[in-house]
Amino acid sequence: MSTAAGDVEEMAVRDVINQTLGEEMERDDRVYIQGIDVSGRGGTSNILKGLDDRFGTDRVRNTPISEVSMVGSGLGAAATGMRPVVEVMYCGFLGVAGDQLLNQVAKMRYMFGGELDLPMVIRTKNVMGANAAAQHSQALHHWLAAIPGLKVVCTSTPADTKGLLKAAVRSDDPVIVFEHGGVYNRKAEVPTEDYVYEIGEAAIERPGDDVTVVATQNQLWNALEAADRLSAEGISVEVVNPRTISPLDTETIVESARKTGRCVVVDDTPLSYGTQSQLSATISEGAFWDLDLPVKRLGVDNVPIPFSPTLEDEVIPGTDDVVDAILDLA
Amino acid sequence: MSSQGERSAAIADQERIEMLRTMVRIRKFESVIQNKFADAEVPGFLHLYIGQEAIATGVCQALEERDYLTSTHRGHGHCIARGLETDRMAAELYGKETGYCKGKGGSMHIADVNAGMLGANGIVAGGIPIATGAALSAKMRDTDEVAVSFFGDGALSEGAFHESFNQAGIWDLPLLGIVENNQYGEMTGLEEQHPPSALDDLTIYGEPYGVTRMRVDGMDVEAVYEATLEAVEQARNGDGPALIECVGYRFEGHHEGDSQFYRPDGELEEWKQRDPLLTYPRKLIDDGVLTEEEHQEIEAEIEAEIEDAIEFARNSDYPDPQQAYEGVYSDGGEQA
Numbered sequence A: 001m002s003t004a005a006g007d008v009e010e011m012a013v014r015d016v017i018n019q020t021l022g023e024e025m026e027r028d029d030r031v032y033i034q035g036i037d038v039s040g041r042g043g044t045s046n047i048l049k050g051l052d053d054r055f056g057t058d059r060v061r062n063t064p065i066s067e068v069s070m071v072g073s074g075l076g077a078a079a080t081g082m083r084p085v086v087e088v089m090y091c092g093f094l095g096v097a098g099d100q101l102l103n104q105v106a107k108m109r110y111m112f113g114g115e116l117d118l119p120m121v122i123r124t125k126n127v128m129g130a131n132a133a134a135q136h137s138q139a140l141h142h143w144l145a146a147i148p149g150l151k152v153v154c155t156s157t158p159a160d161t162k163g164l165l166k167a168a169v170r171s172d173d174p175v176i177v178f179e180h181g182g183v184y185n186r187k188a189e190v191p192t193e194d195y196v197y198e199i200g201e202a203a204i205e206r207p208g209d210d211v212t213v214v215a216t217q218n219q220l221w222n223a224l225e226a227a228d229r230l231s232a233e234g235i236s237v238e239v240v241n242p243r244t245i246s247p248l249d250t251e252t253i254v255e256s257a258r259k260t261g262r263c264v265v266v267d268d269t270p271l272s273y274g275t276q277s278q279l280s281a282t283i284s285e286g287a288f289w290d291l292d293l294p295v296k297r298l299g300v301d302n303v304p305i306p307f308s309p310t311l312e313d314e315v316i317p318g319t320d321d322v323v324d325a326i327l328d329l330a
Numbered sequence B: 001m002s003s004q005g006e007r008s009a010a011i012a013d014q015e016r017i018e019m020l021r022t023m024v025r026i027r028k029f030e031s032v033i034q035n036k037f038a039d040a041e042v043p044g045f046l047h048l049y050i051g052q053e054a055i056a057t058g059v060c061q062a063l064e065e066r067d068y069l070t071s072t073h074r075g076h077g078h079c080i081a082r083g084l085e086t087d088r089m090a091a092e093l094y095g096k097e098t099g100y101c102k103g104k105g106g107s108m109h110i111a112d113v114n115a116g117m118l119g120a121n122g123i124v125a126g127g128i129p130i131a132t133g134a135a136l137s138a139k140m141r142d143t144d145e146v147a148v149s150f151f152g153d154g155a156l157s158e159g160a161f162h163e164s165f166n167q168a169g170i171w172d173l174p175l176l177g178i179v180e181n182n183q184y185g186e187m188t189g190l191e192e193q194h195p196p197s198a199l200d201d202l203t204i205y206g207e208p209y210g211v212t213r214m215r216v217d218g219m220d221v222e223a224v225y226e227a228t229l230e231a232v233e234q235a236r237n238g239d240g241p242a243l244i245e246c247v248g249y250r251f252e253g254h255h256e257g258d259s260q261f262y263r264p265d266g267e268l269e270e271w272k273q274r275d276p277l278l279t280y281p282r283k284l285i286d287d288g289v290l291t292e293e294e295h296q297e298i299e300a301e302i303e304a305e306i307e308d309a310i311e312f313a314r315n316s317d318y319p320d321p322q323q324a325y326e327g328v329y330s331d332g333g334e335q336a
Helices: A013-027 A051-055 A067-079 A091-105 A141-145 A158-170 A217-231 A250-260 A275-290 A309-315 A319-329 B013-038 B053-061 B076-082 B086-093 B127-140 B153-157 B159-171 B202-209 B221-236 B267-272 B276-286 B292-315 B321-325
Strands: A008-012 A031-035 A060-062 A083-087 A121-126 A151-154 A175-180 A187-191 A203-206 A211-215 A237-241 A244-246 A263-270 A296-300 B068-070 B147-152 B175-181 B212-217 B242-247
Touching (some): A008 A013, A067 A083, A091 A121, A091 A141, A121 A158, A141 A244, A141 A263, A203 A250, A211 A319, A217 A263, A237 A250, A250 A275, B013 B086, B053 B147, B053 B221, B053 B242, B086 B292, B127 B159, B147 B153, B175 B202, B202 B212, B212 B221
Parallel strands (some): A031 A083, B068 B147, B175 B242, B212 B242
């Protein structure tokens, strides 16, 4: 990981995405964007606004509402000299492109003998807490992380958004970048220099001694807030951001678990077969003899995300839930 | 449909002989592999192209080295017509490390990206979006390369076909779809796969996308070749996608082991009268392009080549088991 020691700038995640893709398109003519409404509106969250004016509609290319051909043609372009960045509006729409993701994108390099570079990024977003109902509110990085051949990253902060998105665009493998609608407007300092965060490296966002919380995306922000609150009560919480879901940085996560002996994992995927289970198993296997208590998993209860705010709030973990989980272990 | 009589005058003798050689190579390769599969020397699934040789041959004869193609689960013919070597193909089918995919793909996934061959594909219509992307890439890189996707009549029922040709139509991509109508989708006949309004001309599925539509006799290699030449020229000139239906017949089952319960009596025998491996040599001999002796020489020479290919496959090593963990990503191995 190359981190910046120089100038920083306070930026929101959404502006970091726009700036980063703009920089990568400046740097490499082969990088182009395709997806629904990417030109004009700037993508479904208006994040790409203005890139069409800078780079033209050939490189910021509106597709028909066709997830299969949007993803599949990205793959074909990647196999033949381009470096596409495909935007899939909501992660729930990845299902439409299912075969291309599962059988084509993930397996092409391996099945063909391992030498074909497929420099392709698919950006999509997890959404929770937007009262958008079950098809538009879900987190699915665990789904794609279960497919060997795909690299899967989850962006959470302005700084990791820049480092991970640059790494994804420059990777010669297909990388699925899961953004999160709940963090687009989060602001924090971002180094202004050019840097990448290596895919497969986790980060300690906040060091601590008593309890480890491994958290992604919106839950990372909740975990940091929980750590703040608990420090007033004398509980020192270490917050780990996996950054990459596949391949997972087992070493950093296990090391933290061995240090504190108590772990909470929190993520927006469903508790059954979700990311939490993989994280929990990894910690249990690697740090079993150093754990004081079983790993505690927090996630979305096993229901489709309901629409009504009172219902949705019920099933998604919030900061209070993270605080309670830490207190249970501390 | 265009017929070969009115068209073949312009094709050079050398090209006609080359096309014959390609068809003979496909037939002999597959016939031998069929036997080796029956002997349990070749593992896995096997979908044979026998009967459809004129299609792959005619299409690939009209392409340049810089063009791309995607293929299907029934892909040996496309690979051979594209110029892939039968020894490395046989090795792949045998699961050996000298195979095109180092034994990781097998019959349904042979690829040689350096030769523009973007892979056979085990998913019906799975290659069409990939070819669409190659066509997009060709256009964005400002080349005159063309991407060709082979697929069967069954693929016309898949969303991937429609999404891709819609996109190619909007973007005017140099994409050429070859519909190999072999009368069956797996083990179910055309009439249960498509509405009556489509049966007489399957290119009707391309109509709303504005593609150029052609329909040719898929048992006639020269008709296929000439139609493809026309479509390729159009695509190279920036005039957009085309769809060519090649009407032919699958002489073997969907896969080896298929009892073929679904074929009406006499249907196979009737189509075999038009077997391009019988009719084309006869035609070339009648036209004075080839002598009977030369034809026999071609047959013998390719037979020997295929024998060598099988020997190469047999004598090659199986991959070291550790290679299972290599080649998942650009940095080599599996994930941690």
